[in-house]
Amino acid sequence: MTEKYQTYTLADFIQDEAFIQWAKSPNEAGDAFWEQIAASYPYQKEVIAQARQTVLNLAELSRPAFDEKEAGLIWAQISGQMNEAPVSASVFRLGWLRYAAAAVVVLLTAWGIRHWYREPETLYAQRTEQLENVHEEINETGNARIVQLPDGSQVTLAQGSRISFSPNMDGSKREVYLSGEAFFDVKRNPSKPFFVYAGELTTRVLGTSFTVRSFEKENVASVQVRTGSVSVEARAPRKTQSVVLAPNQQVSFFRKEERLSMGLVKAPQPVIPQAELARFTFNNAPVGTIFDSLSKAYGIEIEYDKEAVAACRLTSSVQEESLFEILGVICEAIEADYQVAGAKIRISDPHCN
Amino acid sequence: MxxxxxxxxxxxxxxxxxxxxxxxxxxxxxxxxxxxxxxxxxxxxxxxxxxxxxxxxxxxxxxxxxxxxxxxxxxxxxxxxxxxxxxxxxxxxxxxxxxxxxxxDIGMVAELAEDSNVFESAIFGHDGPSDSYEKLAEAVNRLSPRQREAVQLRYLHGFSLDEIAEMMQMNNQSVRNLLHRAILQLRLFFETAGGLLVFLSALQNFSGR
Known part of the structure; x- marks a missing residue:
């Protein structure tokens, strides 16, 4: 079988199936085999070495140059559309697949995990790389930094965050790309909606103020609304979800679970001027009325049982306490508890005489 | 990789x-x-x-x-x-x-380059790159589109002749010929200048078969 190799030229070697395989992926058996040939026909030793190098050179030289970013861009398109595509029923329901699946889990760990956890990191890069004319601000200082946008809106960029936008914002939309955390005070312009793209979250507003937090390494991304109303869409591989947020509401997006969860911001701010809130004085007022006033002042729904609180009256005024401090004081007085449930506050039944 | x-x-x-x-x-x-x-x-x-x-x-x-x-x-x-x-x-x-x-695009293009005198011009061009790798690169660039496709499938992607044949919708022998002609065209660039003469004489047997 090996006699043919004694008259092989370099051109013959590089057309030989077994030789190509070995040159491309050497292994012990191959090494032994070709060393044996070289030992039998010493004049072929140099030819074999050159042929091997030639196979490798041909592989390298026949590879067209291509843009390495392309793979990520195409995947972003594919995964975006996978959810819309109708799913056909699988016909493979074989018992051995259970074992296969276990093996696959092991095989996939490296590729799979690398892929799924890398994707959010590159979303910002993928999007901004595609933009032709883009201005980027990076905050590497230890403090928040204020960035003025071309449309008059103002962004407070948290440390370790970056933001990209077109220098003139002259399209039909105002679009901003964020990686990290920023507070947006958006100048109202109903004819030009304002979009913030941050990881899976797209936030759309007309004119309002809100905070977006989407650090690539964190599992939870969030949007918190200060004023106005904000619509948020979370586009993840398995599903796309959206919510509309009112002031003091926030939405959290759990990346791994692809779950959206509504809640309240940690420190709700009044939606009426602070001075007006400071004038709130309750003199032996029914507690229900106090809850209703607070609800209006903060734009947050406060749930309570009307009959249960009917007997409760309270005298109180608001100085500089936060909403939760005020609620704490009231609940202590009426022997009740408050609880944040989603985007609402729920008051347990009080014990008033 | x-x-x-x-x-x-x-x-x-x-x-x-x-x-x-x-x-x-x-x-x-x-x-x-x-x-x-x-x-x-x-x-x-x-x-x-x-x-x-x-x-x-x-x-x-x-x-x-x-x-x-x-x-x-x-x-x-x-x-x-x-x-x-x-x-x-x-x-x-x-x-x-x-x-x-x-x-x-390839596949649609008549194989103009295949029988042209690319080979001669590559040999006799005196002011081409001197390094043998660069010469090979230049020679690969002068292959016809179908030759380059076959060379890439064979050497970069490592497909067998049968697989290449099915992909390029040719029969096995045609792929063999396509690659063989490509290798003939490239043969002068496989070796450094020193090894060239030895190689050429070996090739005469090879071509004569």
């Missing part, structure tokens, strides 16, 4: 497991398949057409298609071959839909 062929059997088994998981709707398996083969598919796509947008669209169509149709796809022991063949067909189909894009 590319999946190796060290043990074709193991590779085939791994592919079958991956493929079954994907057919059962496992997104991670699907992502793994993409991740594993996309670089090679893109470099092959760029060989088939220079139209970047068309490659992008074709790759996207291909993966969405197999995702949607996953339940109805055949079991395969070579995902790579399946993907390469499907991508090529898809690119050709898309090219046919856009005739204005055809001119620059």
């Amino acid at each position: 590319f999946p190796n062929h060290q043990s074709p059997l193991k590779e085939a088994n791994a592919d079958m497991l991956l493929w079954s998981a994907f057919q059962n709707g496992d997104r991670k398996a699907f992502a793994s398949i993409y991740q594993k083969y996309i670089d090679e598919l893109l470099s092959y796509g760029y060989r088939v057409t220079s139209d970047r947008q068309l490659i992008r669209d074709s790759v996207q169509d291909l993966f969405l298609h197999i995702w949607v149709r996953r339940g109805n796809l055949a079991v395969t022991d070579s995902i790579k071959f399946y993907l390469f063949r499907s991508l090529r067909n898809r690119i050709i189909r898309n090219l046919e839909k856009h005739p204005e894009r055809l001119h620059a």
Whole structure:
């Protein structure tokens, strides 16, 4: 079988199936085999070495140059559309697949995990790389930094965050790309909606103020609304979800679970001027009325049982306490508890005489 | 850098497991398949057409298609071959839909370069690159589009003659001839100047057979 190799030229070697395989992926058996040939026909030793190098050179030289970013861009398109595509029923329901699946889990760990956890990191890069004319601000200082946008809106960029936008914002939309955390005070312009793209979250507003937090390494991304109303869409591989947020509401997006969860911001701010809130004085007022006033002042729904609180009256005024401090004081007085449930506050039944 | 062929059997088994998981709707398996083969598919796509947008669209169509149709796809022991063949067909189909894009592309182009005097000009050009690797690079660039496609499938992607034949819709012997002619054209650039004479004399036997 090996006699043919004694008259092989370099051109013959590089057309030989077994030789190509070995040159491309050497292994012990191959090494032994070709060393044996070289030992039998010493004049072929140099030819074999050159042929091997030639196979490798041909592989390298026949590879067209291509843009390495392309793979990520195409995947972003594919995964975006996978959810819309109708799913056909699988016909493979074989018992051995259970074992296969276990093996696959092991095989996939490296590729799979690398892929799924890398994707959010590159979303910002993928999007901004595609933009032709883009201005980027990076905050590497230890403090928040204020960035003025071309449309008059103002962004407070948290440390370790970056933001990209077109220098003139002259399209039909105002679009901003964020990686990290920023507070947006958006100048109202109903004819030009304002979009913030941050990881899976797209936030759309007309004119309002809100905070977006989407650090690539964190599992939870969030949007918190200060004023106005904000619509948020979370586009993840398995599903796309959206919510509309009112002031003091926030939405959290759990990346791994692809779950959206509504809640309240940690420190709700009044939606009426602070001075007006400071004038709130309750003199032996029914507690229900106090809850209703607070609800209006903060734009947050406060749930309570009307009959249960009917007997409760309270005298109180608001100085500089936060909403939760005020609620704490009231609940202590009426022997009740408050609880944040989603985007609402729920008051347990009080014990008033 | 590319999946190796060290043990074709193991590779085939791994592919079958991956493929079954994907057919059962496992997104991670699907992502793994993409991740594993996309670089090679893109470099092959760029060989088939220079139209970047068309490659992008074709790759996207291909993966969405197999995702949607996953339940109805055949079991395969070579995902790579399946993907390469499907991508090529898809690119050709898309090219046919856009005739204005055809001119620059392979497979559609008459094999003008194949019998031309590229070979002579490569030998007698005196002011070409001196390094043998660069000379080989130049010679590869002078191959006809179909020759380059076959060389790439053979040496970069490591497909067998049969697989290349099926992909390029030729018979096995035609692929063999195509590659053989390509190698003949390249032969002067395999070696450094020092080894050239020895090599040339050896080649005379070779060509005379």
